[in-house]
Amino acid sequence: MNPFELFSYSFIWQAILGGLLIAIFTSLIGTFLVLKRLSLMGDSLSHVALSGVSIGFLTKTSPLFVALPVVILSALGIIKLTKNEKIYADSALGIISALGIALGLIIAALAGGFNVDLMGFLFGSILTISQAEVLLAAVLAVLSLILISYYYHELVAMTFDENFAKTAGVNTDKINTLLIVFSAACIVIALKAVGIMLVSALIIVPPSAALQIANSFKKTLIYSCLFSCSSIILGIYFSFLLNLPSGAVIILINLLILFIILGVKYAFKKRKIA
Amino acid sequence: MNLIEAKNISHAYRGQQVLSKVSFSLKEGTWTALIGPNGSGKTTLIKLILGLLPLQSGRLTLWQKNPASELGYLEQKITPPRLMPLTAFEVVKMGLLSTKKGFKIFNKEDLKTALNMMRTTNCFKYRNKLFTELSGGQQQRVLLARTLINKPKLIILDEPTTALDSTSRESFFELLSKLNKEQNTTILLITHDIAEIGKYATDFMVLDKELIFSGTKEEFCSSEAVANYFGSYTQHIMDHLHSEESCPFPAHIHNHEHASTEAK
Numbered sequence A: 001m002n003p004f005e006l007f008s009y010s011f012i013w014q015a016i017l018g019g020l021l022i023a024i025f026t027s028l029i030g031t032f033l034v035l036k037r038l039s040l041m042g043d044s045l046s047h048v049a050l051s052g053v054s055i056g057f058l059t060k061t062s063p064l065f066v067a068l069p070v071v072i073l074s075a076l077g078i079i080k081l082t083k084n085e086k087i088y089a090d091s092a093l094g095i096i097s098a099l100g101i102a103l104g105l106i107i108a109a110l111a112g113g114f115n116v117d118l119m120g121f122l123f124g125s126i127l128t129i130s131q132a133e134v135l136l137a138a139v140l141a142v143l144s145l146i147l148i149s150y151y152y153h154e155l156v157a158m159t160f161d162e163n164f165a166k167t168a169g170v171n172t173d174k175i176n177t178l179l180i181v182f183s184a185a186c187i188v189i190a191l192k193a194v195g196i197m198l199v200s201a202l203i204i205v206p207p208s209a210a211l212q213i214a215n216s217f218k219k220t221l222i223y224s225c226l227f228s229c230s231s232i233i234l235g236i237y238f239s240f241l242l243n244l245p246s247g248a249v250i251i252l253i254n255l256l257i258l259f260i261i262l263g264v265k266y267a268f269k270k271r272k273i274a
Numbered sequence B: 001m002n003l004i005e006a007k008n009i010s011h012a013y014r015g016q017q018v019l020s021k022v023s024f025s026l027k028e029g030t031w032t033a034l035i036g037p038n039g040s041g042k043t044t045l046i047k048l049i050l051g052l053l054p055l056q057s058g059r060l061t062l063w064q065k066n067p068a069s070e071l072g073y074l075e076q077k078i079t080p081p082r083l084m085p086l087t088a089f090e091v092v093k094m095g096l097l098s099t100k101k102g103f104k105i106f107n108k109e110d111l112k113t114a115l116n117m118m119r120t121t122n123c124f125k126y127r128n129k130l131f132t133e134l135s136g137g138q139q140q141r142v143l144l145a146r147t148l149i150n151k152p153k154l155i156i157l158d159e160p161t162t163a164l165d166s167t168s169r170e171s172f173f174e175l176l177s178k179l180n181k182e183q184n185t186t187i188l189l190i191t192h193d194i195a196e197i198g199k200y201a202t203d204f205m206v207l208d209k210e211l212i213f214s215g216t217k218e219e220f221c222s223s224e225a226v227a228n229y230f231g232s233y234t235q236h237i238m239d240h241l242h243s244e245e246s247c248p249f250p251a252h253i254h255n256h257e258h259a260s261t262e263a264k
């Protein structure tokens, strides 16, 4: 096959556009979640999404649009649980995660078991992204840019030192809630690209790679976004060329970028010492 | 004018009382040393003042409702994310956040102010280094610059000099002293070393779950409550108060945490 043949299909362009929009908001929001040690939040919320998606199948409505409010409500639940002094934050995430999967599996069984459509949500199916979903992704990408630029200094201060931000008059509770609820929405839409199993990697891996080389906060956001976007384009291209699952290829390329950066950094350090 | 008025402030963590009916007022222009053994509730008290902990009982009145822009706070210990990609300069700039409203933009003037403040606190040299890669003492100077940059009316410092060497401590206190004298900045400083602060402080507060003493330095030196509390150590403290030698908080005075656990 001509390696550029795939670009003649219009659905490819729709997939690339949707994927890039998803890459933008997950990598930007992910940077804050990773630094605030909340990266597992993505994992828990994606597991809750299994429940949401299954309810969508059971009620024969749009799985993604049903998952949206379910996951957002769980995000609010997580905020409440983590404020409870009797439970560690990471345990709270584990509890919500377990609830999401257990309920999700039962509802999925009631809805007729594991079919191709459910598999699409588990492992992602960026090539089947609909116009409505691309539109929703565009809205989230724009909102994430607005949210981050409007609250940029507050978010940076809160991430660095929350007590300082509070004494400087920042309404940290409001901004934290906003960030987490918004992350919930981002995770649901990002399922389309890489699936429930891998969506947290889109939140965690690009920022982790960016943090290795950036020497300022803005550069971290930019690199994170660039890494994520490149892996979407390369991922879609190679998965199509090699006939492999696109979600897995996208994440592997993200990981490859991280490992290359870590390897190069390690080699440089060795040379400096030698 | 009083910047802070506290009446019968009590606080408990999960049922364990750590502050009991603390009442005091903080006058504008004073430099108050808040002293007390480990675990005596000093940090808890200032976190209540700063609104970092919810007030459980008692009354607390500050000079204005939203003091953020007129307040400087240097925390005992901060733990920023290890990979936080923020330079020392950006950390200092952060101190101007409380002076901005709505969509926040830093202009050229702000950047100049930040650089000047870094010269003042002696951390200009490493302005472009990552904060997390600085030594404890270097970090402390950067944080001091962040604390002072909005020209606060009240500065609250929680054991700020523990990471500093003795010459840095000296210049740290001299800088605060200058602000206190020239700009009438009010200072509330938690410390372990009574003598070191004796040279600068105008007022003292001794806290040990309850407020043992609160008053001027002269009153401190002649207070019966202070004498009773420190016992045989009192003379030692008074001897050191005006000398340069250090005089840590007496180790034999146990804090309430120990006392109450021993009692159980």
Ligand SMILES: Nc1ncnc2c1ncn2[C@@H]1O[C@H](COP(=O)(O)OP(=O)(O)O)[C@@H](O)[C@H]1O
Pocket (backbone or CB within 6 Å): B013, B014, B018, B036, B037, B038, B039, B040, B041, B042, B043, B044, B045, B257
């Ligand atoms: N978040 C917390 N949860 C439970 N106990 C706490 C907490 N913070 C402080 N304490 C306890 O409260 C007491 C007073 O602590 P603190 O105000 O930090 O004392 P100080 O600053 O004088 O050393 C100590 O016994 C400490 O163990």
Ligand SMILES: [Mg+2]
Pocket (backbone or CB within 6 Å): B042, B043, B044, B076, B158
């Ligand atoms: Mg303390």
